[in-house]
Amino acid sequence: MSLTILVIQASVIPTTLKLVRRDNLADDSWEDAEAILDETANTLTITDGTGTEYALASTANNSLPVTLSLFTAKVVDKQVVLNWETQSESNNSGFYVERSVDGVNFETLHFVLGHGGGNSTVKLAYSYTDITYSAGNNYYRLKQMDNDGQFVYSRVAVINISLSAVTLHSFYPNPVSNELNLLITSPVKSALIITVTDISGRVVQQRSANIVSGNNKIHVNISNMATGTYFMRMIISETGEVMSHKFLKK
Structure with a gap:
């Protein structure tokens, strides 16, 4: 045998x-x-x-439904980019992207649908970008799902994220009509104090938000503000760091 x-x-x-x-x-x-x-x-x-x-x-021919030839994690523009490739696929539904901070307990981030319609004999490439990672080690793995509900885990890819300062990556749209979007990277978990003033220095809006260690996307509703030029001041209460940005309300 x-x-x-x-x-x-x-x-x-x-x-x-x-x-x-x-x-x-x-x-x-x-x-x-x-x-x-x-x-x-x-x-x-x-x-x-x-x-x-x-x-x-x-005692049987248990060929794997998906042949995974590549799985990598790397930091690109302060985001974690995962790339993987398959050489062949059979009965493949797709991939759950999972992340852990301790290498033991994993959470699901996203489901990526298989590109080959379930079956393929050619190389297929996939990617996923994580903007909610934590400082320190981040462990990633793929949970490949068959159409019949069975699954297989990939190897674990580990990447260490070192954050030294709070960074405001994106502040958009500007000019803005209704809602501003802020993409902030922080080395610590903290409260974020947001204050909006007009050109005379008068406070027209103040609010707080909780941010985590890693990347954070904050939405600020300014739809009820009058047309004009404003300044937004953001304070990270945990570190005392201050960021400011000018914007135009349409």
């Missing part, structure tokens, strides 16, 4: 999986360890623990 050694992280352990063992590392002969499969707990259990080396094997 021909055995194929597999490394699998999936929602279901196939019934064709076997736990095999051998007593001599130089011996090419493996034997069935006669493990008991629990499909609910996704475990293989043996009561006779003799053997020097163990491996997972299969």
Whole structure:
């Protein structure tokens, strides 16, 4: 019998999986360890623990539905850009992009639909940009989903983000009619105090927002303000840093 050694992280352990063992590392002969499969707990259990080396094997042709040839994470313009490529796809629904700050507990960021309509024999490229990362290590992985609900995890890509100062990346649109959008990167979690004054220095609006360590998108509604020139002052209460920006209300 021909055995194929597999490394699998999936929602279901196939019934064709076997736990095999051998007593001599130089011996090419493996034997069935006669493990008991629990499909609910996704475990293989043996009561006779003799053997020097163990491996997972299969009696069936369990080819992976997606061949992932590339998965990278890098910082581009203070954003984390994830890129991955597949060499082939079969029954592929798409990919959940997941992130963790400790490498153990992951959260879902986004679902990227498969490009090949489920099946492909050519190289396909994917990407996702994360603007809500945290300072320090950020762990990313892909959860590739089949159309039948089964899934496989990719390897984990780790990137360290070092934030040294608060940065206002974007302030738009300007001129503005209804709502201003601010993209701010902060090294710390803090309250953000926003004060808007007219050209005479009179305060016409003041509000606060909570920002996290990493990238933050803040929306400021100015639809009820009169047409004219204004100044926005932003204070990071945790660090005392101050940012100012001039804008025109249409």
